[in-house]
Amino acid sequence: MSAQPPSSLSTDDAPPVAVTNATSELKQPPAEKPSDIRRRGYVILSFWLIVLLLGLPIWWKTTTIYRADLPLQEMLDWSDGKACRPVFPLRISIQANSLQDQEAQNLLRLTQHALDDLNDFAGHHLRLQLSPPLGDEATSATNNGSALTIRLSPGEATTATLDPYEPTLDITYPPNNIPSPTASSSALATYVASQLRSTFGEEQATISYLLSTNSMPSEHRPLGLSPETVESLAKRTTRSLKYSPTYHLTFSLFTSGALPSSWDIETAIEEYMKPVLDVLSPIHNFTIDTQVQLYAAPGVQNDVLQKQDLSSFINAAEWPLSPSIGGAPTINFIVFVGNQTIVTSPESESSQSWLIPQWGTVYLLSQPWDTTHVSTETLKQPLLTFTSHLFSLLGTPQSGSLPLRLSTLTRIRSADLLLRASSTLGSLARLALALPSISIPSSVADGVSKTMTHLRLACDNLGGLDGLEHARIAEAEAERAFFEKSMVGQLFFPDEHKIAVYLPLLGPVAVPLIMGAINEFKAWRKRRREKAEKGAEKKKE
Amino acid sequence: MDGKVTIGRTAGLYIGAAVLRLAIFTLLPGIPDLLTGRVEISTPVTSFKRLQEGLFLYNHNVSPYDGGVYHQAPLFLPLFSLLPNASSYPIFTYLLYIAVDLLSAGALWKIADSGETVASALFTSPRKEKRWNGFIIAAVFLFNPFTVATCIGRSTSVFTTCAILHAIAKAVSGAPFSAMVAITFAGYLSLYPLLLLPPLVLLCYDRQRIERGIKSVIPFVATNIAVVAGIMGLLFGMSYLITGSWEFLTSTYGVQLTLSDLTPNVGLWWYFFIEMFDSFRSFFLGVFWLHLSCYVGGLTVRIRQQPLVVLTLLLGIFGIFKPYPSISDTSLFLALVPLYRHVFPLMRYTFVIAAVIMYATFLGPAFYYLWIYAGSGNANFFYAITLVWNLGQSLLVCDLMFAVLRDEWEVERPEMAGKEIRQI
Numbered sequence: 022m023s024a025q026p027p028s029s030l031s032t033d034d035a036p037p038v039a040v041t042n043a044t045s046e047l048k049q050p051p052a053e054k055p056s057d058i059r060r061r062g063y064v065i066l067s068f069w070l071i072v073l074l075l076g077l078p079i080w081w082k083t084t085t086i087y088r089a090d091l092p093l094q095e096m097l098d099w100s101d102g103k104a105c106r107p108v109f110p111l112r113i114s115i116q117a118n119s120l121q122d123q124e125a126q127n128l129l130r131l132t133q134h135a136l137d138d139l140n141d142f143a144g145h146h147l148r149l150q151l152s153p154p155l156g157d158e159a160t161s162a163t164n165n166g167s168a169l170t171i172r173l174s175p176g177e178a179t180t181a182t183l184d185p186y187e188p189t190l191d192i193t194y195p196p197n198n199i200p201s202p203t204a205s206s207s208a209l210a211t212y213v214a215s216q217l218r219s220t221f222g223e224e225q226a227t228i229s230y231l232l233s234t235n236s237m238p239s240e241h242r243p244l245g246l247s248p249e250t251v252e253s254l255a256k257r258t259t260r261s262l263k264y265s266p267t268y269h270l271t272f273s274l275f276t277s278g279a280l281p282s283s284w285d286i287e288t289a290i291e292e293y294m295k296p297v298l299d300v301l302s303p304i305h306n307f308t309i310d311t312q313v314q315l316y317a318a319p320g321v322q323n324d325v326l327q328k329q330d331l332s333s334f335i336n337a338a339e340w341p342l343s344p345s346i347g348g349a350p351t352i353n354f355i356v357f358v359g360n361q362t363i364v365t366s367p368e369s370e371s372s373q374s375w376l377i378p379q380w381g382t383v384y385l386l387s388q389p390w391d392t393t394h395v396s397t398e399t400l401k402q403p404l405l406t407f408t409s410h411l412f413s414l415l416g417t418p419q420s421g422s423l424p425l426r427l428s429t430l431t432r433i434r435s436a437d438l439l440l441r442a443s444s445t446l447g448s449l450a451r452l453a454l455a456l457p458s459i460s461i462p463s464s465v466a467d468g469v470s471k472t473m474t475h476l477r478l479a480c481d482n483l484g485g486l487d488g489l490e491h492a493r494i495a496e497a498e499a500e501r502a503f504f505e506k507s508m509v510g511q512l513f514f515p516d517e518h519k520i521a522v523y524l525p526l527l528g529p530v531a532v533p534l535i536m537g538a539i540n541e542f543k544a545w546r547k548r549r550r551e552k553a554e555k556g557a558e559k560k561k562e
Numbered sequence: 563m564d565g566k567v568t569i570g571r572t573a574g575l576y577i578g579a580a581v582l583r584l585a586i587f588t589l590l591p592g593i594p595d596l597l598t599g600r601v602e603i604s605t606p607v608t609s610f611k612r613l614q615e616g617l618f619l620y621n622h623n624v625s626p627y628d629g630g631v632y633h634q635a636p637l638f639l640p641l642f643s644l645l646p647n648a649s650s651y652p653i654f655t656y657l658l659y660i661a662v663d664l665l666s667a668g669a670l671w672k673i674a675d676s677g678e679t680v681a682s683a684l685f686t687s688p689r690k691e692k693r694w695n696g697f698i699i700a701a702v703f704l705f706n707p708f709t710v711a712t713c714i715g716r717s718t719s720v721f722t723t724c725a726i727l728h729a730i731a732k733a734v735s736g737a738p739f740s741a742m743v744a745i746t747f748a749g750y751l752s753l754y755p756l757l758l759l760p761p762l763v764l765l766c767y768d769r770q771r772i773e774r775g776i777k778s779v780i781p782f783v784a785t786n787i788a789v790v791a792g793i794m795g796l797l798f799g800m801s802y803l804i805t806g807s808w809e810f811l812t813s814t815y816g817v818q819l820t821l822s823d824l825t826p827n828v829g830l831w832w833y834f835f836i837e838m839f840d841s842f843r844s845f846f847l848g849v850f851w852l853h854l855s856c857y858v859g860g861l862t863v864r865i866r867q868q869p870l871v872v873l874t875l876l877l878g879i880f881g882i883f884k885p886y887p888s889i890s891d892t893s894l895f896l897a898l899v900p901l902y903r904h905v906f907p908l909m910r911y912t913f914v915i916a917a918v919i920m921y922a923t924f925l926g927p928a929f930y931y932l933w934i935y936a937g938s939g940n941a942n943f944f945y946a947i948t949l950v951w952n953l954g955q956s957l958l959v960c961d962l963m964f965a966v967l968r969d970e971w972e973v974e975r976p977e978m979a980g981k982e983i984r985q986i
Contacts, residue, residue, distance in 0.1 A: 063863045064864050068860055071852055071859065080848070083848060527849070
């Protein structure tokens with residue numbers, strides 16, 4: 022406002038003596054006093070001092086974007102799979118109590134050879150070892166951390182059976198099948214190798230599928246997956262829920278009329294489902310709630326449900342099915358009491374239940390119209406169905422005995438989480454590189470370093486429960502860092518917009534400031550020149 | 563205007579002003595609470611309602627700054643808790659506010675009688691005969707509707723006004739220590755008066771030089787700044803003892819510096835910061851505060867001969883550009899303007915200024931009503947009228963500055979008196 026003081030009523034460039042022009046009526050103002058010139062200089066200086074000494078530091082301090090240092094190259098290495106080769110060293114113990122040590126060693130060597138010949142996927146490696154022959158079978162199998170124990174025992178013919186309760190493969194062999202110490206191949210060894218291969222086939226396929234869908238370098242990428250396998254694996258992967266340490270199970274009884282109005286769900290869960298949940302407990306925790314809803318109208322009223330009806334059967338608008346309680350994802354198990362049946366195709370028999378991918382299961386239960394109470398026995402079949410569907414929803418492989426399937430689930434989930442956390446890290450690194458103006462708060466750098474620590478631990482312990490735990494933490498940290506709120510807000514603020522922010526206010530302020538400084542500078546130069554000229558004239562005289 | 567003011571007339575003026583206020587307080591009991599709630603009078607940092615909230619918390623041994631409603635200085639709390647409860651015995655609060663207004667008027671009277679405006683240490687106006695005496699100046703202040711409304715609305719800014727006027731009065735009467743104490747109190751209450759320090763110290767210095775012949779300026783300035791720092795430290799220490807923590811610093815001055823409460827007021831900040839991108843908020847807070855303070859240096863240098871003019875113009879500028887202005891700041895500026903009666907003839911836009919200020923005064927509440935209560939307008943309505951209001955005030959500031967500078971210039975060029983001039 023006073024940068025150009027109104028008192029400067031006389032011009033700077035007025036000549037020292039007024040020009041006396043007879044025709045001009047304008048009288049030139051007298052020259053400015055030196056004190057006035059100096060004062061104007063001070064005024065302009067006072068404004069510029071504030072701008073330069075206070076304004077610039079404030080501008081610098083408040084608008085520089087804080088970018089914490091991220092280990093970008095390492096993050097990209099993780100997402101490219103260079104930092105960690107997911108290798109699952111599976112140890113398999115052989116118990117051959119009836120064999121001589123020498124014979125057993127020999128058999129083991131031959132079997133390992135046969136296995137190595139069969140195996141085409143480096144990431145999934147089976148390694149055989151002899152277990153101490155006299156050790157207690159159950160403890161030795163769990164203690165030495167082997168994934169499977171092969172019990173060799175002499176018998177009539179060559180047979181193989183999986184123990185349904187323990188990770189044990191029982192193989193019988195005719196006594197004359199023991200390979201001689203000098204033999205370079207043996208039918209028994211080949212048989213054992215092919216048995217092992219078929220046992221772990223599904224796991225191998227799943228892991229190689231996971232690796233191939235992620236951006237792993239091609240040398241780790243297994244080749245031998247047939248399109249059908251890929252398709253079925255893709256189907257299974259889309260069906261299963263995202264990994265979470267805790268799931269919430271909701272059991273709902275919906276009835277089309279007023280009856281039945283109560284059910285023995287607690288004892289039924291205790292009896293038919295609890296054992297499975299207990300087995301799953303190292304991998305997942307479960308919380309459970311139940312509800313009963315009378316006069317619940319399904320989304321489809323037909324008596325016979327076609328395949329296309331199944332997707333609209335859930336009456337999402339009216340049924341009280343909360344999407345998620347607390348932080349844990351919800352899995353819904355619905356028993357619907359009504360007289361509807363499912364016929365998917367004319368030739369197949371009618372079924373009772375269907376699975377909704379990543380959501381849950383519906384079981385149609387037909388009851389006599391006057392049933393008031395659903396007993397535990399009636400609930401047996403629905404709950405067994407739910408249990409087997411729960412496995413599918415959790416992404417458990419389908420073949421093999423239960424203990425094997427669970428340990429496979431652990432490994433698959435670890436690999437999945439590891440890959441997902443790595444690719445999130447990679448996305449974050451690419452984001453940081455692509456948007457130089459995005460701010461990176463220190464919490465993000467924190468999350469990244471935590472993620473990498475846990476990824477490293479997970480990578481070193483792949484295959485065990487520790488590995489799963491570390492992979493889970495790594496994934497959670499990576500997601501938290503990627504979705505940091507203060508970063509997302511800055512995403513859509515390109516540099517061009519800054520002009521629109523600065524100009525409207527600072528433009529009008531800057532014009533008088535800069536013009537004042539320029540005018541003052543010009544006047545100063547002119548005064549200097551005049552002084553110099555005067556000095557020169559004096560010298561001449 | 564005869565220059566002679568009898569004791570009877572003085573008493574009459576004060577009693578008249580007191581009776582007017584008391585009558586509004588008691589005969590129209592709805593008015594005080596109505597005015598207390600008006601955004602034009604009560605800002606988040608001066609509101610009486612918020613003071614009562616803080617007082618309630620304070621009296622119940624809770625930190626008054628809990629809840630984020632109270633943003634005023636902690637020393638108000640013991641003062642107001644000495645008074646009986648404002649809702650059951652409001653008369654004591656009324657009397658306190660009336661007394662503060664009368665004290666301000668007394669200080670103003672002293673300033674007017676000192677003649678500092680027409681004849682400062684370095685400059686004597688050629689029109690010095692033409693000025694109003696203290697009686698008229700005090701009367702204009704006391705019966706200014708803005709002053710009355712601020713008093714009735716019990717905004718705590720009256721205490722700041724009183725402190726600033728006393729600081730000036732002490733400075734012109736040659737008591738730099740008291741002046742510094744008063745300005746420190748004002749700065750303690752509302753922070754921005756500290757920006758008045760440079761011209762005020764110069765005013766004290768000029769006066770001292772006449773009376774005591776002090777030569778060197780630097781020790782004088784240093785002493786004064788030390789006094790301000792010492793008193794401020796003392797006040798902060800007392801506040802710390804009262805509230806038991808340093809929380810009050812962020813809750814009072816922090817709110818003014820960061821504008822965390824965006825309640826609308828007659829100023830220009832709130833709307834701007836509602837619209838501001840979050841990432842630029844701190845930068846523009848810096849810009850706005852620098853803009854507010856950059857006038858201090860320039861004006862002080864330019865009108866070095868008349869520091870009181872600088873103080874007046876700065877108060878006008880603060881009334882426009884400070885973070886939480888209210889009509890109380892305008893009333894302070896308008897109280898000082900009549901001291902320049904001698905340059906009124908040199909002002910060019912008096913009619914426009916009066917019209918714009920009246921226009922905004924009447925339409926402001928109407929537009930606020932349209933926005934908040936009727937819902938037929940939006941925030942832009944109210945913001946537009948505050949722009950007009952501030953335009954009126956800045957016109958007044960500019961015109962007064964022009965008149966004062968022209969007055970100075972005519973000393974230099976007596977032959978130009980009364981002629982049309984233009985800036986080249």
